[in-house]
Amino acid sequence: MKSSARKWVASLLFATAILATNQAGGQAYAFQFDRSKQESAEALKTWQAGDSRKAIEVAQAALRDCPAGAPGSPCRGLLNYTLGYIFQQQAQKGATPNDRNRAFEFAQASYKAALADDPGNATLHYNLALLLSNAGDVTGATSEMQQAVRADPKQWQYSLKLGDLQVRQKNWSGAMHAYEQAGQATPVADAPGQRVLELTRHGHGLSTNELQSRCKEWQATHPVLALSCYEEVMTLLYSGDNSAAEVALAAWVDLVARQDRIDDQALEELPQGWETPALSPLRAALKGDLSGAGNNWWTQSGRSEIWARFLLAVGQQHSSDAKTRERIWQTALTLVKDDPRSASSLELRGALALLYVRYPDLDPGQNKLNELVERIFYDKMGAIRSHDLEAEQRYHTVLGLIFAGQQKWGSVSDSHSAAFQLTWAVNVANDRYLNEGIYQPLPEIKDLLIRVYERSNQPALASQARWEAILAYMDSDQLDRAAQAIQAFQVAEGLDKATLNSVLKLRREAMAPAPERTASLITELAALGPRAGIKPDFLQRQQFKALADVVAASPASAEKTPAIQAAMTAFSLAVEQHVPLIGVHDLSRWQAVQEELVNTVGGKSERIQVRPGGPVGSAALKLALPGSTVPQNVEVSPQSIQAAEVAQVLGPAKLSQYGRAMTLSHGTLAGPVPAVATPEVRQKLETKGIKVVAVPQ
Amino acid sequence: MSKTIWLSLILLWACPGSLAANKPQVAVRFRVEATAYRQHFGETRVAGVESHAAERVTQALKQHIQFADFTTAGGAPSEYTVTLSLAVDDPSTDVAGQIVWLMASLRKAGGTPGPRWKWRKFRDAAADCGGLSSDADCTWPNESDFLDTLGTLLKAVSFYPPLVSNVFQDISIADSGKFVVQPLNGWVLPFRQEDMCLGADTKLRIVNDIPTDQITLHAKFRADVEGPYGHPPDSVFSTLSEGEDSADNNKKALLQQYSDRVVVRGVYLVQYQHLDENCGSAIPPSTAGNSNGGGQ
Numbered sequence: 001m002k003s004s005a006r007k008w009v010a011s012l013l014f015a016t017a018i019l020a021t022n023q024a025g026g027q028a029y030a031f032q033f034d035r036s037k038q039e040s041a042e043a044l045k046t047w048q049a050g051d052s053r054k055a056i057e058v059a060q061a062a063l064r065d066c067p068a069g070a071p072g073s074p075c076r077g078l079l080n081y082t083l084g085y086i087f088q089q090q091a092q093k094g095a096t097p098n099d100r101n102r103a104f105e106f107a108q109a110s111y112k113a114a115l116a117d118d119p120g121n122a123t124l125h126y127n128l129a130l131l132l133s134n135a136g137d138v139t140g141a142t143s144e145m146q147q148a149v150r151a152d153p154k155q156w157q158y159s160l161k162l163g164d165l166q167v168r169q170k171n172w173s174g175a176m177h178a179y180e181q182a183g184q185a186t187p188v189a190d191a192p193g194q195r196v197l198e199l200t201r202h203g204h205g206l207s208t209n210e211l212q213s214r215c216k217e218w219q220a221t222h223p224v225l226a227l228s229c230y231e232e233v234m235t236l237l238y239s240g241d242n243s244a245a246e247v248a249l250a251a252w253v254d255l256v257a258r259q260d261r262i263d264d265q266a267l268e269e270l271p272q273g274w275e276t277p278a279l280s281p282l283r284a285a286l287k288g289d290l291s292g293a294g295n296n297w298w299t300q301s302g303r304s305e306i307w308a309r310f311l312l313a314v315g316q317q318h319s320s321d322a323k324t325r326e327r328i329w330q331t332a333l334t335l336v337k338d339d340p341r342s343a344s345s346l347e348l349r350g351a352l353a354l355l356y357v358r359y360p361d362l363d364p365g366q367n368k369l370n371e372l373v374e375r376i377f378y379d380k381m382g383a384i385r386s387h388d389l390e391a392e393q394r395y396h397t398v399l400g401l402i403f404a405g406q407q408k409w410g411s412v413s414d415s416h417s418a419a420f421q422l423t424w425a426v427n428v429a430n431d432r433y434l435n436e437g438i439y440q441p442l443p444e445i446k447d448l449l450i451r452v453y454e455r456s457n458q459p460a461l462a463s464q465a466r467w468e469a470i471l472a473y474m475d476s477d478q479l480d481r482a483a484q485a486i487q488a489f490q491v492a493e494g495l496d497k498a499t500l501n502s503v504l505k506l507r508r509e510a511m512a513p514a515p516e517r518t519a520s521l522i523t524e525l526a527a528l529g530p531r532a533g534i535k536p537d538f539l540q541r542q543q544f545k546a547l548a549d550v551v552a553a554s555p556a557s558a559e560k561t562p563a564i565q566a567a568m569t570a571f572s573l574a575v576e577q578h579v580p581l582i583g584v585h586d587l588s589r590w591q592a593v594q595e596e597l598v599n600t601v602g603g604k605s606e607r608i609q610v611r612p613g614g615p616v617g618s619a620a621l622k623l624a625l626p627g628s629t630v631p632q633n634v635e636v637s638p639q640s641i642q643a644a645e646v647a648q649v650l651g652p653a654k655l656s657q658y659g660r661a662m663t664l665s666h667g668t669l670a671g672p673v674p675a676v677a678t679p680e681v682r683q684k685l686e687t688k689g690i691k692v693v694a695v696p697q
Numbered sequence: 698m699s700k701t702i703w704l705s706l707i708l709l710w711a712c713p714g715s716l717a718a719n720k721p722q723v724a725v726r727f728r729v730e731a732t733a734y735r736q737h738f739g740e741t742r743v744a745g746v747e748s749h750a751a752e753r754v755t756q757a758l759k760q761h762i763q764f765a766d767f768t769t770a771g772g773a774p775s776e777y778t779v780t781l782s783l784a785v786d787d788p789s790t791d792v793a794g795q796i797v798w799l800m801a802s803l804r805k806a807g808g809t810p811g812p813r814w815k816w817r818k819f820r821d822a823a824a825d826c827g828g829l830s831s832d833a834d835c836t837w838p839n840e841s842d843f844l845d846t847l848g849t850l851l852k853a854v855s856f857y858p859p860l861v862s863n864v865f866q867d868i869s870i871a872d873s874g875k876f877v878v879q880p881l882n883g884w885v886l887p888f889r890q891e892d893m894c895l896g897a898d899t900k901l902r903i904v905n906d907i908p909t910d911q912i913t914l915h916a917k918f919r920a921d922v923e924g925p926y927g928h929p930p931d932s933v934f935s936t937l938s939e940g941e942d943s944a945d946n947n948k949k950a951l952l953q954q955y956s957d958r959v960v961v962r963g964v965y966l967v968q969y970q971h972l973d974e975n976c977g978s979a980i981p982p983s984t985a986g987n988s989n990g991g992g993q
Contacts, residue, residue: 040982081982088979092891100929127979134891134977136928157974164973167897168924190855191973198898224855263815265863316796316822358794407834451836480845 036062036075040082047086059083077118084110084124088131104135122152122556129161138168149181152556153599154592156185156192163195172204184605185595188588193218193225197232208236208244215248219255220625220632221584221610227255231269238274245271249278254306257313262286281307285314288324293331308332308344312351322359326352340382343394349376350398357405373402377415389432390629396425397445404448409456418452419461426468437622438631439541439580441475463492470500471538476626477545477585479507495533503528503542510546512553518562521550526569541582544573548589551596560600560659564652567596571644574621575636581623590621590634597643600655602663602670609635642667642690649684650675661695670695720893721868723765724775725758727751730784733792737837746840750847754781757851762861763894763976764870764966777868778804783819791832796822799850801864814863817850854971861969866902874903874961878953883936885926886964890933891977895922896970901935904963907951916948917941919967 039062047055059082066075087107094100111128118124129144145162152158163178176199183192196214199205206214215229230252238245249270256266267282281296298307311332318324329352336342353372356363363369380395400421403410410417422445429440446469453462466489473482486501506525513521525543530536547570554563570593573579581590591608598605610623611633623632646662646669647655655662658675669676669685670693676682677694685692727750729735729743738746751769758767758779770778780802785795797820804810826835838846870893874884884903899922907914920935940946952959 044981078982085979085981092889097929104929123980123982130977130979133925134889134929136925136930160973161977164897194896194898194970201898260818322794 036066036078040078043082052086052090055086056083073117077114080110080114081124084114084127088127091131092134104131107131120151122148122155125151126158133165138165141165153605154185154595156182156189159185160191160195172199175199176205181605184607186588187221187591187608188584190222190225193222197228201232220612221587223255223259227252235271238271242276246276246278250303250306253310257309260313260316262313262317285311290328290331294334299335304335305342305344308336308348312344312348322355322362325355326362346394346398350402353402354405389428389435393425393428393629396421396428400425404452409452419456422449422452436631437578437580438624439582440624441472441582443469443472443476443478446472467495467533474504475541475582477583479504496531499531499534507542507546510549513550515558518550522562522566540573540577540579544570544579545589548593552589552592560656561652563596564600564647564655567593568644568647571597581621581634583626587623587634594640597647598640600659601643601646603639603643606637606639645688645690646685649681667691668693721765721777721870722775723767724770724778725751725755725767726770726778726780727754728780728782730782731792731797732788733832733837734783738840746843749844753844753848753851761854761857761971765868774806776806779864793826793832793835794822801860803864803867811867816860817856819850858969861966866965866967869963869965871964872962874964876952876956876959878956881936882953883923883934884920884961886933886935888933889931890925890972894972894976896972897922897924898970899966900968902941902965902967903961906960906962907948907955908958909951909955914948914951916945916952918945
């Protein structure tokens, strides 16, 4: 039999099976054990091995054995899903249009049959939407994708795809809404922002003002996207509003320099034919021409700081030519050396000092190096006198790196040593944790301290530094590295290696917990207590990360009580106990926690707002980003706080039962009578400023 | 010619081969050139490191770029070979004080290698040396750490579009297509958007022959990926943007005048945007948990 004919027979068998299972009604089946998961796995394995026909037969046979009626619902749902998936692959890869159309029909029928048993399954809606989209039914695909988004709003890819479908229908506002929704669900991924930029580029997205503020917002958390954003602003504005375009250029140059993205083609993304005096100095510097570097648009317009940072990055590109580097950096330093607010002056001094360490020929008497170091010390005293901890930390770090370069390992009592300066960099960072609420794990510095103590033959301190580095890896989500370091760590007195290893294991488990393990995992996390070398604040940070990971990994279709419980505890850790956020992964975790609570009480998802600096506010969390000593504020919206309060009053079990029937909007909670109508609940919520409306069921 | 006949002709042209998207084959090589790394691994081990590194790069390219089929070099001959080199600007001095780069270059079978392009910074100058300048004072990674670092670097999604624009811009992803003037000036290209994973912000360079009454002209035009085309949408429509240069721009009118005679010779990527994380692939059922839903 030819393969296409065989497929036909298999397909007919399948069609019969679908009818049989749908019409089975109340017929009794002798099938005792639900083997649908094993059979589905077997069918997928067979399909992956290249035998689609047999794969379909396996799934169909198992489908026929599913119990009838409600008890067989999960079995039928899974096996029809499996069949739909296999047919969908055939629909994409079939050799002829007939083969593809036939497979498409069967895939569609299978998915619809699966949805009859499992209507809230987001992935089924998603797959069906893709299937319809590939067949050209954009309207049907859009409707299915909307259902996928509703069923599982945490999956930002669904919203992204929904936006793409809206674009195909030229529904620009619908597309924009979907892309923004995708962005809310993932504060980390760049793709939603890229789509927003594309729409804007085609004239259907953000207004110029909105675009400009979005660029600023993305600077801290999406630096690559921010670059594209500023490029778009310049393209839109350079011919009509040159000064606004120049402001965007300055921000762009600053970002490009900070990201070390300077190369010969760096300026190619800027509008061709833009006649601004800001561009020629950039072009000249990239070609190594510094003749106008001391007096140009950048120095005249008070943007010397950005210009100096740009030159610092240009110098980094000349890694094989030390003299050129020195010339570029000295030129840059001349521009900012007397500006007390300049951060780049310290970086330039540090870079030059290390250059002189590496290339002694440039500084035979070490006069230049000593002068730089003295000046850094002098400025550091100024920072200490003015209680500027952020600046002080940077000075200690740069001096530490210079002394490490000079192999002046020293001790913690010798200020002209790497040990002293790096230890103080960490100490000041810890002071900032106490004073400003920003926690920086600083794994690179702690790593370097290990080397410093090893080279200076101080084994006890080296061991302590190794321990601190492990904690820093865990704080900065480098779990593989932490695992390796724990394994290599020699047991030391006062440091509980076994407990740290268990915490690490819990962290890993929380990233993809088995559903039956979720509740006990939450209990184990809550039970963690301080041990030797493991302080309470470290444990709280690990608890927040692990609990938020549990929330993020919880499928939309799963029983919600554990995820709500985890979200409530993680929320409390962040907001009430001020556990700081570290890196974009924690930002993503925070979003998952906030969304879980807001969605659970029927609120509307919101975009996370991240802003640099500022005083500690009651409704802002502190976020530290790697490579930056400047804190970021993450705003906690009033709606999130109210959602957490509702969750606290009603409890996870009640929310899990009634949450879908609730709405929270503008401080008013509407919910079913059994959930919210008791005087106690009403009173507690109203005390917190939440108005309650009981809706009869 | 009526619009219906036009569409029918295009669909007849597009359908038979539309799904047989023969992607260009690209072999992947990895070369450890930076002397400090070569010496650290040792000449006997370095070939093994290069081979494992090539496998890592191949996996990453497969994940992030779908318009070509990537395989590690050494198998069947490929039309193209991409070489990733771990290298420094000045091979004659110590590696310690220099930035170590992952450089990329492309060679077409039978041709000479294209220019090397600095794709990613692999290591900062003097990193893991405590600021020292001599190779002997640095800590160099063992093979496992080296491959882990490489794997981590290759995860960044944002680094692949520049690789395409700077290195893979000479790979032709299709050698046929149909220029049309309705509904817009543009090309119907014989592959599905999902198969090549081309996002809407992808820009193409399409090389055409335009047989006029007197002479066949060659012209290159830029085109923007518009979206799926046809029912079912087995092709991609890309709209005409501009000529590659002013001479090509002047041929726009001829392109439209002789639209039914235009022969597409090659389709190249000027700017690549990945469609989305899984390129519109369906999610398989998960059989591990309680839920039927395929978790992502």
